[in-house]
Amino acid sequence: xxxxxxxxxxxxxxxxxxxxxxxxxxxxxxxxxxxxxxxxxxxxxxxxxxxxxxxxxxxxxxxxxxxxxxxxxxxxxxxxxxxxxxxxxxxxxxxxxxxxxxxxxxxxxxxxxxxxxxxxxxxxxxxxxxxxxxxxxxxxxxxxxxxxxxxxxxxxx
Amino acid sequence: xxxxxxxxxxxxxxxxxxxxxxxxxxxxxxxxxxxxxxxxxxxxxxxxxxxxxxxxxxxxxxxxxxxxxxxxxxxxxxxxxxxxxxxxxxxxxxxxxxxxxxxxxxxxxxxxxxxxxxxxxxxxxxxxxxxxxxxxxxxxxxxxxxxxxxxxxxxxxxxxxxxxxxxxxxxxxxxxxxxxxxxxxxxxxxxxxxxxxxxxxxxxxxxxxxxxxxxxxxxxxxxxxxxxxxxxxxxxxxxxxxxxxxxxxxxxxxxxxxxxxxxxxxxxxxxxxxxxxxxxxxxxxxxxxxxxxxxxxxxxxxxxxxxxxxxxxxxxxxxxxxxxxxxxxxxxxxxxxxxxxxxxxxxxxxxxxxxxxxxxxxxxxxxxxxxxxxxxxxxxxxxxxxxxxxxxxxxxxxxx
Amino acid sequence: xxxxxxxxxxxxxxxxxxxxxxxxxxxxxxxxxxxxxxxxxxxxxxxxxxxxxxxxxxxxxxxxxxxxxxxxxxxxxxxxxxxxxxxxxxxxxxxxxxxxxxxxxxxxxxxxxxxxxxxxxxxxxxxxxxxxxxxxxxxxxxxxxxxxxxxx
Numbered sequence: 001x002x003x004x005x006x007x008x009x010x011x012x013x014x015x016x017x018x019x020x021x022x023x024x025x026x027x028x029x030x031x032x033x034x035x036x037x038x039x040x041x042x043x044x045x046x047x048x049x050x051x052x053x054x055x056x057x058x059x060x061x062x063x064x065x066x067x068x069x070x071x072x073x074x075x076x077x078x079x080x081x082x083x084x085x086x087x088x089x090x091x092x093x094x095x096x097x098x099x100x101x102x103x104x105x106x107x108x109x110x111x112x113x114x115x116x117x118x119x120x121x122x123x124x125x126x127x128x129x130x131x132x133x134x135x136x137x138x139x140x141x142x143x144x145x146x147x148x149x150x151x152x153x154x155x156x157x
Numbered sequence: 158x159x160x161x162x163x164x165x166x167x168x169x170x171x172x173x174x175x176x177x178x179x180x181x182x183x184x185x186x187x188x189x190x191x192x193x194x195x196x197x198x199x200x201x202x203x204x205x206x207x208x209x210x211x212x213x214x215x216x217x218x219x220x221x222x223x224x225x226x227x228x229x230x231x232x233x234x235x236x237x238x239x240x241x242x243x244x245x246x247x248x249x250x251x252x253x254x255x256x257x258x259x260x261x262x263x264x265x266x267x268x269x270x271x272x273x274x275x276x277x278x279x280x281x282x283x284x285x286x287x288x289x290x291x292x293x294x295x296x297x298x299x300x301x302x303x304x305x306x307x308x309x310x311x312x313x314x315x316x317x318x319x320x321x322x323x324x325x326x327x328x329x330x331x332x333x334x335x336x337x338x339x340x341x342x343x344x345x346x347x348x349x350x351x352x353x354x355x356x357x358x359x360x361x362x363x364x365x366x367x368x369x370x371x372x373x374x375x376x377x378x379x380x381x382x383x384x385x386x387x388x389x390x391x392x393x394x395x396x397x398x399x400x401x402x403x404x405x406x407x408x409x410x411x412x413x414x415x416x417x418x419x420x421x422x423x424x425x426x427x428x429x430x431x432x433x434x435x436x437x438x439x440x441x442x443x444x445x446x447x448x449x450x451x452x453x454x455x456x457x458x459x460x461x462x463x464x465x466x467x468x469x470x471x472x473x474x475x476x477x478x479x480x481x482x483x484x485x486x487x488x489x490x491x492x493x494x495x496x497x498x499x500x501x502x503x504x505x506x507x508x509x510x511x512x513x514x515x516x517x518x519x520x521x522x523x524x525x526x527x528x529x530x531x532x533x534x535x536x537x538x539x540x541x542x543x544x545x546x547x548x549x550x551x552x553x554x555x556x557x
Numbered sequence: 558x559x560x561x562x563x564x565x566x567x568x569x570x571x572x573x574x575x576x577x578x579x580x581x582x583x584x585x586x587x588x589x590x591x592x593x594x595x596x597x598x599x600x601x602x603x604x605x606x607x608x609x610x611x612x613x614x615x616x617x618x619x620x621x622x623x624x625x626x627x628x629x630x631x632x633x634x635x636x637x638x639x640x641x642x643x644x645x646x647x648x649x650x651x652x653x654x655x656x657x658x659x660x661x662x663x664x665x666x667x668x669x670x671x672x673x674x675x676x677x678x679x680x681x682x683x684x685x686x687x688x689x690x691x692x693x694x695x696x697x698x699x700x701x702x703x704x705x706x707x708x709x
Contacts, residue, residue: 025237027386028450053367053380055452056478058463071450071461075385078450101367101486105478112201127197129624129660138202138659197622198579199658206657215654221583221679265586284593291590302583302679 002076003029006049013044027077035068035085035092042081042095045072051079054095057105059113061141066090066115070102090115112139184496189489204475209235209309209444212472217303219477222265225258226455227462227477228307233388234451234464235309238444245390247311247436252390253427254298254306256420260331261290262456263413263420266505267338270410273505274351279341286334293324311437321428332421339414343407352406356491356503359404368487369480370458371416372507374400375408382454396423406506442470455480457507481507564700567613567639568693570602574612574636578629578665580619583679584646588616591682598686609635614689617665620648620655626668633669641692644671645685647678 003023010031011018017040020032033041045051055071055078070081085092094117096103106117107126114137117123128138137143178190200219204212216227229251236243243251264287271279291301297320298304306312343349358368363376373380381398383391399415401408444466453460458480467473484507491503577585591598592605606612609632621629633642642665647653649665656663665671675688 025449052364055367055459055461055483056463056476058474058476060465060474069463071463073386073452073459073461075380078386078452080450099367100365101483104482104485129197129622131623138199197624197660198620198655199660200655203655203658218581218583218654218678221581221586224581224583281594284590285595288590288593288595301681302586 003027006077006079007031009048010041010044013048014041017041029077029079030082031079032082032084035083038068038070038081038083038095039093039097041083042070042098045079045081046098049079050074052099054099054102054105057102057109059109059115059139061113061139063141066113068092068109068115070095085115091118092116093118094120096121111137113137114140179492179497179500181497184498186492186495186497186500189492201475201477204472206471208442208470209472210442212475213307213309214305216477217305220479221302222262223258223455223457223460223479224303225254225306226453226460227479228305229255229389230451230453230460230462231464231475232307232309233453234449234462235444236440237449237451238447238464238466239309239440240445241310241438241440243311243438244435245432246315246434248390249427249431250312250314250316250436251307252394253316253424254294254304254312255389256423256427257290257294257297259456260417260420260424261287261294263417264290266413266456267342267410269505270352270406270502271348273501274348276348279338279348282334283338286331289327289331293327296320296323308437310440311435313437315436316431321431325425325428328421328425332418335414335417335421339418342410342414349407352410352502353403355406355499356495356506357405358487358491362490363404363487366486366490367483368458369483370455371409371412372458372484372487374398375412376404377402380459382452382459386452388451388453390427394423394426406502409506443468444470444472457481458483561704564697568697570604571613571689571693572604572606572611573614573616573689574606574609574632576615576617576629576632578617578619578625578649579622579661580646580648584618584648587679587682588618588645588685591685596682596686603689609633610637612636612640614641614643614692616643616645616685616689617649617669617671618645619665620652621662621665621668622660623662624660626662629665629668639696641672641696642669643673643675643685643688643692645675645680645688647676650674650676653678 006029007021007023010021014033014037017033017037018031019034020030022030024030031041051072051074053073055073058069058071060067060069065087066085068083068085070083072079072081083092090113092115094102094106096106103120103122104126106120107122107124109115110117110120110123111125111128114135125132179186180188200215204215207215213228213232216231217224219227264283268280268283268287271277271283294304295301297316298306298314306314341348358372358376360376360378363373363378368376368378369380377400379398379400382388383396384398396419399412399419401411403411446466446468448463448465451462451464460480461478463474463476464472465474488504488507492500495503575585575588590596609615615633615636617629633640644650644665648655651664652661655661662668673688673692675685677684680688
């Protein structure tokens, strides 16, 4: 089965760095590593497993830590790499050396969650407006948005 | 010496606020700067405050042209989390609406591409035929756009016999017209020469930059989520993945027209083999904890949703990546070494459905001046530029 | 006399500018579908113009996002008087599903004054044309009142 072969390949390549690997459904693999090992995992996926397409990078704020999920896909399987980052030091290496197409997703993660991505070729903000106050990261669980006050045209305040 | 020109957010060419910053040297574009944000509506944060059912209607309004793709992708994911399987008839109806949406989206794009290359009659023809598809959608679902046909567990409405017959009859008309467009699009010399060689994207670059959809398929890369990761009824329906080899805008036109013809075949198959039965199953309100990745082939490319649930009736995290975002790095690559006159056409060729919009700002390094050029001025310029150039013989190999 | 001529020209052939301030494109497609052969507003003299300087009527779709706020005000000021603003769609009226998001200020009327609201999500092209016609009828009536007062 393709999924088992791929998990085998990743285990051989990464050894102890691979914290967990599971196959919850057909054509879906979830693999877990620490944030520091993400470059090694990306190299393994590109060179050994042979996947070249990164679909997107999701950032999740579980209250204990940040999780970055890199979704890779090809015609055999959809492989999700979960990288755990601590909340106190939100930093991670870039994967654009192996996957140049991931640049926009990394820029979006920087904007929305405030995780610093080291050696990113283009660190400018992507989606937030120009006049957005710094250090406000909308997707963090502790950031609450206040609804701006609504004017009723021609009406009383 | 280089120029930088901004293309401001309001312009008539594309329907969304769009802005690009380009560095020019003479006529040739050297570099492009992308900055998104005009259309950013904070949907992912909003989705965490609404229940799963309310989110269906929020996901629908991410995009008006491919609204069904977002709802289906989301609903598929939630159904996997709940562990329920919609009945076959429901899946067939979902796939039917998906293919009708693909048809209307490609016809829309053909019109827009023709309009960008100056061929306005073609634009009017395709949009007139698109109205036929809109009528079908209205008969089946009740609305021309934002047909909220999906619900968790299946679809909301069933198809009766008269509606089925009406759709089959309209298919003949659409097929005839599409064949006329195929002829027109591939043999009309002035149109073809205008779009050949524009927006070249080599297969290696397309793979590296993770392009999706017809943009990648026009460079010969055979990726299609309907074949790689079948969902809904696609594992039972016979169809082919359409690719082209020319790697330019002509290739993208060819791919989309071929896909139109494939879609008609799929729709006919679905209607002729519609199984009997229910269209939905009941679904609980609270979703057990888990996470799921759901993929879908929207008209523009691969649509991917990631949903994480925590046991309550509101999702923990919903991540949406619309297909146009994946094509942006490819657009930057295509615009380099192109002419200014080609900017509207190259940009329209990836079929931008800008959920997060762009900004263009071109700077002239020759004189150090900065100025704002509207997209309409660019289009006028493009028309004059191409009229001044002679008809180059030998650019296109006949017959196509 | 010139006044009457100009008013007649404005009523019989309003030129519109289409402005999208962060919408999902459904309303925009319906606005453009109004130009296509099925509904065909060009036979009424309505032309889609490229620049705000040539326009009589601004058709706005979409909720006003923070990023678009300044641009919206600038475009409104660039349009010469008398100008009308039509807010098309539920998003331009009040924000539709997006109310409460951090990047949305609400409907378009939070930023610029609006004359006509066309509800729907999205409104059909016929509804949009109906809205523009109602606007022009109201304008005509107002102009007639002004002229009759002036003559007296």
